[in-house]
Amino acid sequence: MTVDYLREEYEVSERRACRALDVNRNTYRYEPKELPDEDDMHKLIIYMATNFGRVGYRMVADMLRNQGILINPKRVERIWREEGLKLPAKQTKKRRIVMNDGSCIRLRPEHKNHVWSYDFVEDKTMDGRKVRWLNIIDEHEHECLASIPRRSWRNSDVINALSEIMILRGAPEYIRSDNGPEFIAKKLRKWLSDIGVITTYIEPGSPWENGYVESFNARMRDEFLNGELFGNLYEAKVLTNRWVRYYNTIRPHSSLGGKTPAPQTYTFDDLEMTDALRKSVWNVMLVSDEKRKAS
Numbered sequence: 001m002t003v004d005y006l007r008e009e010y011e012v013s014e015r016r017a018c019r020a021l022d023v024n025r026n027t028y029r030y031e032p033k034e035l036p037d038e039d040d041m042h043k044l045i046i047y048m049a050t051n052f053g054r055v056g057y058r059m060v061a062d063m064l065r066n067q068g069i070l071i072n073p074k075r076v077e078r079i080w081r082e083e084g085l086k087l088p089a090k091q092t093k094k095r096r097i098v099m100n101d102g103s104c105i106r107l108r109p110e111h112k113n114h115v116w117s118y119d120f121v122e123d124k125t126m127d128g129r130k131v132r133w134l135n136i137i138d139e140h141e142h143e144c145l146a147s148i149p150r151r152s153w154r155n156s157d158v159i160n161a162l163s164e165i166m167i168l169r170g171a172p173e174y175i176r177s178d179n180g181p182e183f184i185a186k187k188l189r190k191w192l193s194d195i196g197v198i199t200t201y202i203e204p205g206s207p208w209e210n211g212y213v214e215s216f217n218a219r220m221r222d223e224f225l226n227g228e229l230f231g232n233l234y235e236a237k238v239l240t241n242r243w244v245r246y247y248n249t250i251r252p253h254s255s256l257g258g259k260t261p262a263p264q265t266y267t268f269d270d271l272e273m274t275d276a277l278r279k280s281v282w283n284v285m286l287v288s289d290e291k292r293k294a295s
Contacts, residue, residue, distance in 0.1 A: 003028050041071070042079055049085045052246065054223055056087045062252030066260050107174060107200055109140035109212075116145070117176040117213040118162075118183070120153070121220060125230045133240065134161055135220070139176070139212040142253050143261035145169065147220070147244050149236045155185035166195075176200045176210055219247070 006017040018025050035041075048060050055063075057080040061073040109115040118136040125131060132153055136145040145165050150157065162175075175197050177183040184201070192199055202209035224243045230236040248261050 041075075042083060045076060045079050046083055046085070049080075049083075052250070054087060057085070059252050062259075063250055066250070066252060107176070109138075112138065112141055113170055113172045115139045115174045115176060116172040117210055118158075119178060119210060119213045119217060120180065120182075121217045121225070123225045123230070123236075125232055125236065131230065131233065131236055133220075134158065135213055135216055136161070136165060137213045137216050138172075138261075141261050142212070142256055143248055144216060144244050147240050149233060149240055151233065153182050155182050155188040158182050159188055159191050162192075171195055171197055174198045174200055176202070176213075178202050178207070178210060179204055 003014065003017045003021060003023055006012060006020060007014060010017075012020075014025065014028070018028055044064070045057075045060055048063060049055060052063075057077045058073065060080070061071065061076040064071050064076065107115060115138075116136060117139055118134060121133045121135060123131050123133075129151065131149050131151065134146065134148045134150070134153060134157075136147075137143070138145055146161060148161055175192065177199070179201055182188070183199075189199055207214050220243075224240075228239060230239070250260060252260060
């Protein structure tokens, strides 16, 4: 029952109808004002919800703020509900259309390049052949330094992957891993020791001691691997590079207060809201441009 219904059905005044329903008269008279960027914001939120996997309105709000858009999360929630958006269910795989020593439990990252961690995650291509991703994480920055898919890995391959990253970013003080054969190989341990990197290994059967990279592996599995079918190894490399760029530059991290490990933002005045919003739309679309073309 509404105020308008009472007024029409019983021919009573606005004051009496509001009193009967315990509705404030100012609330009844309020008319929402549409902001000049309302249409652009609807389009951007819909685009984010449909192109970035399993994200909800809170994560979308963090993404917008990281792009330099000053917006209230309640407004994002309102638009989310108006457009009928929902957090997607668990994804089903789909084919793309386009042709040392010591306990590491007490070791906590304190600054950039203090502690790295690395681990493998597995999936397969459509022909059933196995693919192994080597994931390397900077624990303090929560940044994925590399995610490299190969059919198989030897200790020399791990050394090559690490050396390429260290040339660009410098060497860490510590590197944490499990006791896999690729990580405990004498050649790898000697090479790390020669360049001054201390290796720390978790206890066998204790993956929680390597929580940073295990958390990344879980996010990668849920948001990326579970939703993709890889036709071949090259396709896996291309899609992995694009997802890592999204993970580092757009995806908000709750452990970082809703920020991203490597943010790309814009600053603007309130009067430039619409123009800056269009720039942010371009920045967001750039990351998933290949996906948009495929669809």
